[in-house]
Amino acid sequence: MDSGLSDQETGKRRIPLALKILIAGGFGVGKTTLVGAVSEIRPLQTEEVLTDAGAGTDDLYGVEGKQTTTVAMDFGRITINEDLQVYLFGTPGQDRFWFLWDELAFGALGAVVLADTRRLADCFPSVDYFERRGIPFVVGVNCFDGAKRFGVEAVRSALDLDPDVPVVLCDARNRQSGKVVLVALVEHVAARRAERVAAT
Amino acid sequence: MRSDAPGHHHDWLDDDAGPVVRPYTMTGGRVEPSAGRFDLVAYVVAGPPYEDGDDDPQPPPEHRAIISLAQQPITVADLAADLNLPVGVVRVLLGDLLGNGRISMYDPPTSRQFPDDDILKAVVNGLRAL
Ligand SMILES: Nc1nc2c(ncn2[C@@H]2O[C@H](COP(=O)(O)OP(=O)(O)OP(=O)(O)O)[C@@H](O)[C@H]2O)c(=O)[nH]1
Ligand SMILES: [Mg+2]
Numbered sequence: 001m002d003s004g005l006s007d008q009e010t011g012k013r014r015i016p017l018a019l020k021i022l023i024a025g026g027f028g029v030g031k032t033t034l035v036g037a038v039s040e041i042r043p044l045q046t047e048e049v050l051t052d053a054g055a056g057t058d059d060l061y062g063v064e065g066k067q068t069t070t071v072a073m074d075f076g077r078i079t080i081n082e083d084l085q086v087y088l089f090g091t092p093g094q095d096r097f098w099f100l101w102d103e104l105a106f107g108a109l110g111a112v113v114l115a116d117t118r119r120l121a122d123c124f125p126s127v128d129y130f131e132r133r134g135i136p137f138v139v140g141v142n143c144f145d146g147a148k149r150f151g152v153e154a155v156r157s158a159l160d161l162d163p164d165v166p167v168v169l170c171d172a173r174n175r176q177s178g179k180v181v182l183v184a185l186v187e188h189v190a191a192r193r194a195e196r197v198a199a200t
Numbered sequence: 201m202r203s204d205a206p207g208h209h210h211d212w213l214d215d216d217a218g219p220v221v222r223p224y225t226m227t228g229g230r231v232e233p234s235a236g237r238f239d240l241v242a243y244v245v246a247g248p249p250y251e252d253g254d255d256d257p258q259p260p261p262e263h264r265a266i267i268s269l270a271q272q273p274i275t276v277a278d279l280a281a282d283l284n285l286p287v288g289v290v291r292v293l294l295g296d297l298l299g300n301g302r303i304s305m306y307d308p309p310t311s312r313q314f315p316d317d318d319i320l321k322a323v324v325n326g327l328r329a330l
Contacts (some may be wrong), residue, residue, distance in 0.1 A: 015273050015306045018241035019315060019323065038330070044277055047286040070286055075277055080326030084319065087241055087277065107239065107308055109315070175330070183327050190320040 016083045021185065022104055023074070023090045024129070025114030026122025030142045030172035031090040032074050034114065038178040039076030039088055046071050046100060071100060086182075091126075101129065110136040110185050114172065117141060117150045120158055127159055136189045138166040140181040164191070238291050240277040243306040246270035246297075262293050263302070270303060 023031045035041045047070045074090025089104050105111075111130050115123040123139070130137040141155050150158075152167045161167065166184045170177045246267045250259055262283070269282055280290045297303045309315075315323075 013245055013273055015243045015245070017315065017319065018243070018275055018308055019319075020241055020308075042281045044281050045284075045286040047288050075281055077278070078327070078330065080323055084322055084326065085275075086323060086327075087275070089240070089277075103240070107241075107310055179327050179330055183324055186320055186323050186327065190317060190324075193317065193320070 014083060016085050018085045018087055020087050020089065020104070020108040021182065022101075022108050022111040023088055023114065024101075024111050024123075024126040024137075025140075025142075026116065026119060026126070029114040029116045029119075029122065030144075031114055034112070034140070034142075034170075034172040034178050034181070035074040035076040035088045035090045037173055037175045038182060039078045039086075041074055041076045044073045044075035044089075046073055073100070098125075098129075105129075105133060105135055108135060110138075110189050112140050112181055112185055113137050114140045114142050115155065115159070116144060117155065118144065120155070123159070127161070131162075136185070136192055138168060138181060138185045138188055140168050140170045140172070142172050143169055164188075238276050238294055238305060239307055240287065241275045241308050243273040243275055244270045244279060244294060245273050245304045245306070247302055247304075263297060266290075266293060266297060267302060273306070 023035055025031055032041070071092055073092060074088070076088040076090075078086040078088070080086060091101055091104060111126075113123050113126045113130065127137070127139070129135075139155065139159065139161065141150070141152070143149070152169065156163075156165075156167050166188050168181050168184050170181050172178060244266070246269075249267055249271065250264055262285070265283055266279060269279055274282075276287065276290060276294065279294075280287045283290065294303065294305070298305060
């Protein structure tokens with residue numbers, strides 16, 4: 001912790017624990033809907049300075065010459081108890097906002113990758129991203145009306161998932177259904193922990 | 201794009217990208233906080249609120265707003281949402297306040313053991329009870 005104040009000044013207030021869960025998936029797959037179904041959702045403005053990635057990063061031309069763009073992100077909070085909060089961050093669907101992901105993913109408990117069986121390939125980049133970084137994730141298959149029902153196993157093999165990655169059918173509009181997806185993720189995280197402990 | 205002069209049209213931006221803005225006026229043009237980058241779920245705790253005539257010159261209204269919101273522990277993301285300011289702007293302001301000794305910052309734990317089983321169980325039970 002970086003403390004600017006003495007304990008006396010902060011009154012030794014208890015600092016809650018905040019857990020981060022990412023809600024990812026392709027464009028229009030239901031990320032905002034899911035965050036809104038299970039938590040009080042608010043928009044969060046993040047912004048990026050439009051420097052050309054890779055080009056001499058620390059060059060010295062003045063900040064006044066730089067432009068930023070705001071990117072709205074979904075942001076929801078679930079209060080478990082006084083000392084424990086779960087934060088949901090809906091990642092921007094467009095590929096060009098990948099640069100926001102690394103920050104979001106840092107220290108995250110895990111992720112929900114939403115998939116739409118009509119456009120399954122849209123979630124490949126998200127699956128890839130979390131696999132590469134060893135971030136635990138579950139796949140939520142959002143059952144849009146009119147979409148052909150695919151079995152969980154069909155989705156699993158189409159996405160070439162590790163056998164232990166949970167795949168859950170869901171309706172992102174439904175709170176109960178959204179809760180089931182989040183519970184599946186947290187239980188998956190716990191199971192991975194247990195395995196790691198057993199392996200050492 | 202590399203050779204673009206600053207301020208040129210960025211062709212990867214379209215209507216979805218939101219307005220190109222200059223929200224950094226209130227930070228004096230600074231885009232990086234003076235003290236590191238604060239995690240979105242780092243908690244901010246403020247010291248005593250400003251009192252009139254406390255400071256000379258008067259603290260900017262954004263500083264006052266943060267100090268008043270952070271009388272209870274509040275995350276960086278919550279602050280940004282409450283203040284309706286971009287996260288980057290809030291980070292710069294927090295850097296100033298940290299420098300002034302007005303706030304404390306508490307980063308989320310990063311150990312591989314975190315969160316432990318008891319916490320995960322509490323989360324599962326809490327989610328089920330929602
Ligand atoms: N039938 C049905 N419609 C859904 C479901 N989930 C989302 N929708 C609808 O699909 C549309 C897109 O949902 P959003 O939640 O905005 O999707 P998103 O992933 O946030 O979209 P972007 O942020 O633009 O990438 C909305 O009109 C939702 O009402 C679902 O489970 N079933
Ligand atoms: Mg959305």
